[in-house]
Amino acid sequence: MKDEGMSRIVKTITSTIFPFIFIYGLYIIAHGHLTPGGGFQGGAVVASGCVMILVAYGSVWMMKKIKEKNLSVLESLGAIGFIGLAFLGLIFGEVFFSNYFANSKFFLFGEEVTFGVPEFANINTAGILPLMNFAVGLKVIAGLFAIVLIMAYATSKNKEGE
Amino acid sequence: MSKRELVGIVAFSIVAIFFVFTALMIHPFGSPPSDTNMDDYIIDNAQTETGANNAVTSVVFDYRGFDTLGEATILFTAVAGVILLFRRLKK
Numbered sequence: 476m477k478d479e480g481m482s483r484i485v486k487t488i489t490s491t492i493f494p495f496i497f498i499y500g501l502y503i504i505a506h507g508h509l510t511p512g513g514g515f516q517g518g519a520v521v522a523s524g525c526v527m528i529l530v531a532y533g534s535v536w537m538m539k540k541i542k543e544k545n546l547s548v549l550e551s552l553g554a555i556g557f558i559g560l561a562f563l564g565l566i567f568g569e570v571f572f573s574n575y576f577a578n579s580k581f582f583l584f585g586e587e588v589t590f591g592v593p594e595f596a597n598i599n600t601a602g603i604l605p606l607m608n609f610a611v612g613l614k615v616i617a618g619l620f621a622i623v624l625i626m627a628y629a630t631s632k633n634k635e636g637e
Numbered sequence: 638m639s640k641r642e643l644v645g646i647v648a649f650s651i652v653a654i655f656f657v658f659t660a661l662m663i664h665p666f667g668s669p670p671s672d673t674n675m676d677d678y679i680i681d682n683a684q685t686e687t688g689a690n691n692a693v694t695s696v697v698f699d700y701r702g703f704d705t706l707g708e709a710t711i712l713f714t715a716v717a718g719v720i721l722l723f724r725r726l727k728k
């Protein structure tokens with residue numbers, strides 16, 4: 476097998492850095508309603524970390540660990556979650572995409588936020604916005620990583636065949 | 638000069654003139670445009686209506702949710718297209 480990735484130094488450094496990138500991306504996704512960022516941006520960060528692993532270890536190794544079929548399932552799950560949350564607005568709220576349990580004292584993301592610049596950010600606010608951020612983040616992570624993984628795998632196979 | 642080049646030059650000139658005039662008509666830096674009803678509404682009500690401290694996220698996911706839905710659909714279409722395109726190559 477030709478495609479075995481880069482040298483041992485690169486592999487070690489990559490696997491050392493990867494958890495930090497992963498946690499940072501998840502932080503951006505989870506704090507989307509408080510700080511700059513959100514599902515798309517954090518998902519792109521996490522997907523970039525996964526692509527770094529892919530480049531260091533080679534696409535054949537990566538394809539053995541995780542199939543692109545599973546990534547498609549994850550991506551579709553994110554899409555269904557996003558649009559399902561939007562459709563739940565028709566049932567609990569008035570319109571499509573209505574933020575039905577913001578400021579509703581619901582135990583999950585339902586606390587009220589005071590107007591003005593807050594002294595400290597309360598993460599347990601904003602209703603369906605954090606849930607939508609999670610759905611979009613899952614979708615972006617799986618989608619971008621699936622694109623890069625399948626392209627890298629296909630080109631390496633193609634090179635090997637000729 | 639061939640006909641093809643002539644058409645290209647004319648089309649480029651029209652687009653360039655359009656861009657230059659648009660750049661000249663833009664409002665000066667630092668002064669907001671005159672009609673700011675929508676901005677003022679969002680700045681005043683985003684926190685109390687959506688409960689999010691980040692007004693940008695409240696616009697992206699709440700006030701303009703359909704736009705985000707379109708973006709998600711674009712990403713889904715891109716992934717589906719790439720997987721469809723490289724499916725034959727994988728075998």
